[in-house]
Amino acid sequence: MKKKVISIAAVLSIFAGVVSASSINGSYKGHSIVKVKVNGDYVSSDVPGINLDGTTMLPVRAVAESLGANVKWDPDTYTAEIAPSPTLKSIDEIAKHLKSYNIYSLDYHTDGSGYTQFIAIYEGLFFMGNEGKYNEAIKEIAKQAITLGTTDFVFADIMGQTISGVTEDARAFFNGKLTESQFIDTLIQEWMDEEGENEGENSQY
Numbered sequence: 001m002k003k004k005v006i007s008i009a010a011v012l013s014i015f016a017g018v019v020s021a022s023s024i025n026g027s028y029k030g031h032s033i034v035k036v037k038v039n040g041d042y043v044s045s046d047v048p049g050i051n052l053d054g055t056t057m058l059p060v061r062a063v064a065e066s067l068g069a070n071v072k073w074d075p076d077t078y079t080a081e082i083a084p085s086p087t088l089k090s091i092d093e094i095a096k097h098l099k100s101y102n103i104y105s106l107d108y109h110t111d112g113s114g115y116t117q118f119i120a121i122y123e124g125l126f127f128m129g130n131e132g133k134y135n136e137a138i139k140e141i142a143k144q145a146i147t148l149g150t151t152d153f154v155f156a157d158i159m160g161q162t163i164s165g166v167t168e169d170a171r172a173f174f175n176g177k178l179t180e181s182q183f184i185d186t187l188i189q190e191w192m193d194e195e196g197e198n199e200g201e202n203s204q205y
Helices: 002-015 060-066 091-101 131-148 167-174 180-186 194-200
Strands: 031-034 049-052 055-057 069-074 079-084 103-110 116-122 152-156 162-166 188-190
Touching (some): 060 069, 060 079, 091 103, 091 131, 103 131, 116 131, 131 162, 131 180, 162 167, 162 180, 167 180
Parallel strands (some): 116 152
Antiparallel strands (some): 049 055, 069 079, 152 162, 162 188
16 A cells, blocks of 8 residues: 555655646646546546646545555535455455355466466356346456456356456546446356357357
8 A cells, every 4th residue: 555655645746846826738627637647547536636736636436446555435424435445465364355255266277378367156046136246246356357457357257157257447547437237237257068159159248
C-alpha cells in the first residue's frame, strides 16, 4: 500500500499546480477537469476530478477503490470512511483469505512467455441457486489476480465447469471504467463435457 499511496500523492502534487481557468480536459460545472492516474492507469468516475481555486478535488470512492481501499458512506453523520484492504502477497495468504468464499484450492500457471494464469477451485457446483454468492467470489478472485499480476484468471467448480476472465478487464472494473454488469459480461463460461462445449463455446456468462 505504501507504494500506491506515494504514487497518488505524487499525482496530487503535480495537479495541485494547475490554476488555469480553462482546461485541455474540458470543464465540469465551471471548473477545469483534472485527469487522475493511479499507478499508471486513468481513474474513471461519473464525476471527474476538478481544479477548485487552485486545489485539486478528486472523487473519493473512485480514487480509493483504485488503490484497493474500501469506502463506506454514513448518511447520518455525512462521513466518508476509507479503510485499506489487506494486502495479500503470497498464494498461501490469498488461499486463506478466499476460504470464506468456499474456495478450497488455488493454482498459478505460467508458460514462460509472460502469460500467467490464476486458478481458483470452488467447493461446490455453479448454477445451483447461489449466483450471488459466487459472483462475489468471482470479483474477489479477479482482485487477487490483479494483486498477483497475472494475465487472466479462472474460476472452476468441482465438476470442471469454468468461468474465466482477463485481468485487464478486472482492473478496468475496479478502476470504475466498467460497471459490475459490464464486467460480468466479459467473463467466458466453458463446460467440461463435449456436448456442453459445443453448446456453450465462447458463450458469455
